[in-house]
Amino acid sequence: MFRKFPQLMQRRGFSSTTSAGFDKVGVIGLGLMGHGICQVAAASGAHQSVIAYEQEQRFLDSGKDRIFKSIDKLVQKEKITATKAEESMNSITFTTDVDALQDTDFIVEAVIENMDLKRDLYTSLGNICKPETIFASNTSSLSITEMSEFSGREENFVGVHFFNPVQLMKLVEVIRTEKTDPEVFQKAYDWVGQIGKVAVSCGDTPGFIVNRLLVPSLMQALLMVDRQDATVKDIDISMQLGAGHPMGPIHLADYIGLDTCLFIVQGWIEKYPDEPSFALPGCLVEKVNAGELGRKSGKGFYHWDGDKRGDPV
Numbered sequence: 001m002f003r004k005f006p007q008l009m010q011r012r013g014f015s016s017t018t019s020a021g022f023d024k025v026g027v028i029g030l031g032l033m034g035h036g037i038c039q040v041a042a043a044s045g046a047h048q049s050v051i052a053y054e055q056e057q058r059f060l061d062s063g064k065d066r067i068f069k070s071i072d073k074l075v076q077k078e079k080i081t082a083t084k085a086e087e088s089m090n091s092i093t094f095t096t097d098v099d100a101l102q103d104t105d106f107i108v109e110a111v112i113e114n115m116d117l118k119r120d121l122y123t124s125l126g127n128i129c130k131p132e133t134i135f136a137s138n139t140s141s142l143s144i145t146e147m148s149e150f151s152g153r154e155e156n157f158v159g160v161h162f163f164n165p166v167q168l169m170k171l172v173e174v175i176r177t178e179k180t181d182p183e184v185f186q187k188a189y190d191w192v193g194q195i196g197k198v199a200v201s202c203g204d205t206p207g208f209i210v211n212r213l214l215v216p217s218l219m220q221a222l223l224m225v226d227r228q229d230a231t232v233k234d235i236d237i238s239m240q241l242g243a244g245h246p247m248g249p250i251h252l253a254d255y256i257g258l259d260t261c262l263f264i265v266q267g268w269i270e271k272y273p274d275e276p277s278f279a280l281p282g283c284l285v286e287k288v289n290a291g292e293l294g295r296k297s298g299k300g301f302y303h304w305d306g307d308k309r310g311d312p313v
C-alpha cells in the first residue's frame with residue numbers, strides 16, 4: 001500500500017509509546033481537524049484500535065483519503081517506514097455505524113462548530129456509550145460545560161483543543177469544567193503526551209488560553225484600522241519587526257478567515273456583554289458583509305493568490 005524505504009526513523013508524534021490506558025479511542029468527524037487527530041492517535045501506537053466515525057459514507061471516504069495521503073507523504077519523505085504506515089492505517093476502523101463507539105474508552109469529537117448539532121450528538125452518545133467512556137470536545141469556541149450537561153456524564157467530560165494542522169502543531173489545551181473528575185482530567189492530559197503532543201491545562205473560559213489572548217489582539221488591530229490610527233500594512237509590519245511575530249495580526253485574521261473571526265467574537269460578545277476585551281471592529285463586519293473573507297475568498301484586507309498573500313486591498 002505504501003512505498004517502502006529501508007531505515008526506521010521515529011519522529012515526534014509518530015513514535016511508539018507505552019500503553020495510554022485507553023485501548024480503544026474514537027474520533028468523531030474526519031474533517032480538517034478530526035482526520036489529523038485520528039492519524040496522530042493511530043500513529044502513536046498507544047491504542048489497540050482507533051474508531052473513526054462519520055455520519056455519511058462520502059465524508060468517511062474523504063476523511064480516510066486525507067489520512068492515507070498524509071501518512072503516505074510521511075513515508076515518501078522518509079519520516080516513517082512503510083510498515084509503520086501500514087500499521088497505523090490498519091489500526092483505524094472507519095465506520096458510519098455510531099454503535100461502534102459503544103465500548104470506546106475515550107472519544108474526541110471534531111464535528112462542525114454548531115451547538116445544536118453537538119447537543120444532539122452528545123445526547124445520543126451519552127445513551128450509546130458505556131458509562132466509563134470519557135468524552136472530549138475539540139471545540140474552539142463553545143462551552144465545554146454546556147456540552148457536558150447534554151452528555152449526561154459531566155464528570156467524564158473534558159475539552160482537548162488541538163491546533164491546525166494537527167500533524168504539525170504540538171500544543172493541545174486540555175480543558176476542565178467545574179464538574180470534571182480530576183482523575184478523568186489527568187487521563188486526558190496524559191493521553192495528549194502519549195500521542196506526542198504538549199498538554200496545557202485550562203479552565204472552561206472563552207477561547208481557552210491561546211484564542212483568548214490571540215483573538216482580542218486581532219480585534220484591537222482592526223479597531224486601529226477603524227480609527228485610522230495606522231494602515232493595515234504598517235500595523236502588520238510593526239508586529240512582525242517590533243514584536244517578533246511571524247506574521248502581523250491583520251495578515252493572520254485574513255489567513256484564519258474573517259468570517260471565522262467574526263463568528264468567534266460575536267459569540268463571545270453575546271455571552272459576555274460586559275467583558276471589555278471582546279469588541280467588534282466595524283471594518284471586520286463590513287468585510288464579511290461584502291463577502292471578502294480573506295485567504296479563502298481571495299480577498300480580505302489583502303489580496304490573496306491561494307496561500308500567497310498579495311498587497312493590501
Ligand SMILES: NC(=O)c1ccc[n+]([C@@H]2O[C@H](COP(=O)([O-])OP(=O)(O)OC[C@H]3O[C@@H](n4cnc5c(N)ncnc54)[C@H](O)[C@@H]3O)[C@@H](O)[C@H]2O)c1
Nearest residue numbers: 029030031032033054055059110111112113138139140164
Ligand atoms: N479549523 C480549525 O482550525 C480548528 C482548530 C481547532 C479546533 N477546531 C474545532 O474542531 C471542530 C471541527 O472543525 P473542523 O475545522 O475540522 O470542521 P470540518 O467542517 O472540517 O469537519 C467537520 C466534520 O464533522 C463531520 N460531521 C458533522 N456532523 C457530524 C455528526 N453528527 N457525526 C459525525 N460527523 C459529523 C462533517 O462531515 C465533517 O467531516 C470544531 O468544533 C472546531 O471549532 C477547529
